[in-house]
Amino acid sequence: MGFLINxxxxxxxxxxxxxxxxxxxxxxxxISGFVGRNGSGKTTTIGVLLGLLKPQxxxxxxxxxxxxxxxxxxxxxxxxxHEITAYPxxxxxxxxxxHVAGFYGRTNPRQKAMEALREVGLFGAKSKxxxxxxxxxxxxxxxxxxxxxxxxxxxxxxxxxxxxxxxRSSLLNKIVELHKEQDISxxxxxHMLSDLEKICEWxxxxxxxxxxxxxxxxxxxxxYSANLFKIEVTQPHQFIEKLKTMKLVKNARIEGDFVYCKVxxxxxxxxxxxxxxxxxxxxxxxxQRVVGTIEEIYEEIIDEK
Amino acid sequence: MKSEHNNFFRLILWELQEYLxxxxxxxxxxxxxxxxxNQPTVVISYSMSYNNLRFGIRDITFFMTLGVGALxxxxxxxxxxxxxxxxxxxxxxxxxxxxxxxxxxxxxVFVCTYTAAFSVQIYLMRLxxxxxxxxxxxxxxxxxxxxMCSLTTIIVLLTKNEVISIFxxxxxxxxxxxxxxxxxxxxxxGRFNAIFSYFGKITHETLPVGIGTEYTLNDAVxxxxxxxxxxxxxxxxxxxxxVRIMEVD
Numbered sequence: 001m002g003f004l005i006n007x008x009x010x011x012x013x014x015x016x017x018x019x020x021x022x023x024x025x026x027x028x029x030x031i032s033g034f035v036g037r038n039g040s041g042k043t044t045t046i047g048v049l050l051g052l053l054k055p056q057x058x059x060x061x062x063x064x065x066x067x068x069x070x071x072x073x074x075x076x077x078x079x080x081x082h083e084i085t086a087y088p089x090x091x092x093x094x095x096x097x098x099h100v101a102g103f104y105g106r107t108n109p110r111q112k113a114m115e116a117l118r119e120v121g122l123f124g125a126k127s128k129x130x131x132x133x134x135x136x137x138x139x140x141x142x143x144x145x146x147x148x149x150x151x152x153x154x155x156x157x158x159x160x161x162x163x164x165x166x167x168r169s170s171l172l173n174k175i176v177e178l179h180k181e182q183d184i185s186x187x188x189x190x191h192m193l194s195d196l197e198k199i200c201e202w203x204x205x206x207x208x209x210x211x212x213x214x215x216x217x218x219x220x221x222x223x224y225s226a227n228l229f230k231i232e233v234t235q236p237h238q239f240i241e242k243l244k245t246m247k248l249v250k251n252a253r254i255e256g257d258f259v260y261c262k263v264x265x266x267x268x269x270x271x272x273x274x275x276x277x278x279x280x281x282x283x284x285x286x287x288q289r290v291v292g293t294i295e296e297i298y299e300e301i302i303d304e305k
Numbered sequence: 306m307k308s309e310h311n312n313f314f315r316l317i318l319w320e321l322q323e324y325l326x327x328x329x330x331x332x333x334x335x336x337x338x339x340x341x342x343n344q345p346t347v348v349i350s351y352s353m354s355y356n357n358l359r360f361g362i363r364d365i366t367f368f369m370t371l372g373v374g375a376l377x378x379x380x381x382x383x384x385x386x387x388x389x390x391x392x393x394x395x396x397x398x399x400x401x402x403x404x405x406x407x408x409x410x411x412x413x414v415f416v417c418t419y420t421a422a423f424s425v426q427i428y429l430m431r432l433x434x435x436x437x438x439x440x441x442x443x444x445x446x447x448x449x450x451x452x453m454c455s456l457t458t459i460i461v462l463l464t465k466n467e468v469i470s471i472f473x474x475x476x477x478x479x480x481x482x483x484x485x486x487x488x489x490x491x492x493x494x495g496r497f498n499a500i501f502s503y504f505g506k507i508t509h510e511t512l513p514v515g516i517g518t519e520y521t522l523n524d525a526v527x528x529x530x531x532x533x534x535x536x537x538x539x540x541x542x543x544x545x546x547x548v549r550i551m552e553v554d
Contacts (some may be wrong), residue, residue, distance in 0.1 A: 014554075044554070047552075047553070047554055050394065050395060051394070052391060052394055052552065052553040052554065053552045053553070053554060054552060071394075072397060072398075072399055075394075075395065075396060075397045075398075076397040079395075080395035082388065082391060082392065082395065084388050085388070085392065086384075086387045086388035086389040086391065086392050087392065088319065088322065088323040088389070090322065090323060090326045091322060091323070095322075099315055099318075099319055100396060102311065102312070102315045103312055103315065103396040103397060103398055104396065104397060105308045105311075105397075149396070149397070
């Protein structure tokens with residue numbers, strides 16, 4: 001498979017602190033998520049990919065081009081929205097985007113800037129100084145400047161941080177729409193896993209500067225959710241008390257009428273489950289393996305590693 | 306190539322709009338006007354009044370140092386610490402373009418502002434608009450501004466901190482002026498006297514008032530070359546550091 005982003009054993013340290021430790025990240029076309037805890041190395045990875053930080057070892061490429069040496073060529077084809085944005089606050093949004101369109105060599109920067117503002121729903125604020133923008137407007141402006149160069153790939157660092165639920169939802173919908181209509185790929189870092197749930201096709205998980213796992217979400221879900229069961233049983237409270245005493249069971253919880261149970265060995269659990277029900281004289285109405293949410297996959301992977 | 310030139314000029318406009326907006330430019334103009342016009346008139350005879358240009362230029366060093374230190378540090382320092390450089394480096398802009406445009410914009414603003422304010426002296430001293438020593442004075446001032454801008458740029462790139470670099474550059478530049486012998490070429494006053502005296506003698510056929518030493522063409526060239534050479538060296542080092550070494554996090 002050809003990857004848009006590919007890193008091979010990237011090492012990056014600041015002084016004695018190793019932030020990226022032989023990082024092997026792969027990102028295909030489509031909408032990809034890059035998740036990890038605070039301080040796990042997400043923003044540093046983006047810095048390396050954009051040629052802002054020089055790795056001490058390994059190599060990173062985007063579109064097959066070296067991220068440090070060919071950074072200028074790469075930036076012609078990508079758009080970026082950083083987590084902490086520093087747009088010129090005294091500019092109006094239209095003036096700012098006009099400059100950015102000019103940087104990308106667009107022939108009619110003003111026209112392009114107006115199109116971008118319309119695209120993200122900021123046209124009404126085109127003459128407002130950026131310093132008067134709300135957090136949500138700031139994020140939409142960030143998306144507009146990332147899209148103005150008609151990129152093949154857009155890198156978004158924590159795009160939904162600090163914005164309200166409706167702003168978050170409209171931003172995520174916009175990302176999906178842009179991907180479907182204009183075939184733009186997105187690489188999104190976040191720790192809001194529920195956001196990725198709605199839009200993501202590929203997931204890479206970073207922990208302490210290393211990729212602990214990555215792949216298509218559906219494959220990861222199958223792989224890691226094999227241990228999660230949804231059980232319908234009479235007397236769920238009595239049932240769960242028994243489950244919690246078993247070494248085979250990692251954890252169990254009740255949601256509605258169902259018992260959700262994570263186990264160490266699914267094959268063994270298949271055998272044990274009817275036996276426990278019979279022992280407790282409960283009626284086992286049904287049970288099935290559950291395809292987990294991204295959050296569950298993430299927790300599973302982190303636990304396992 | 307054309308697009309690269311366009312981006313260079315676009316970046317200069319960006320710089321002027323972002324870092325010289327209200328109240329920075331107004332403060333700069335006020336400081337410059339105050340420093341230029343608040344100079345004592347020494348020479349009484351109007352036939353010798355061009356001499357006031359020398360005293361005027363000499364005495365504004367302190368204000369030039371403060372102004373340059375503050376603005377260059379603010380522009381480079383805050384754009385690094387606030388993440389503006391990071392934003393600019395997300396666009397297809399070459400690092401060299403960003404460095405060159407920032408420096409050019411700042412240097413242009415300083416030279417234009419100081420020259421505009423200084424030109425008021427033509428009227429106040431009843432000088433002819435074609436008085437050659439006015440232009441020589443402006444040249445001397447521009448060379449010193451170039452040196453100050455280059456030195457401050459290097460300091461701010463290394464410290465990456467606006468406040469530290471303002472103090473470091475102001476202390477260093479003002480310290481040099483006070484520590485070295487004022488008649489040596491290490492001092493702005495010494496270099497300026499050499500240039501002013503040499504060209505004063507050529508154009509007005511007498512040595513300017515208060516300068517006993519007669520300077521040769523070699524002295525004048527050396528006085529002009531020193532700030533040029535040091536600035537060029539500092540700028541090359543700064544550009545190499547910014548383009549090839551500096552990481553932006």
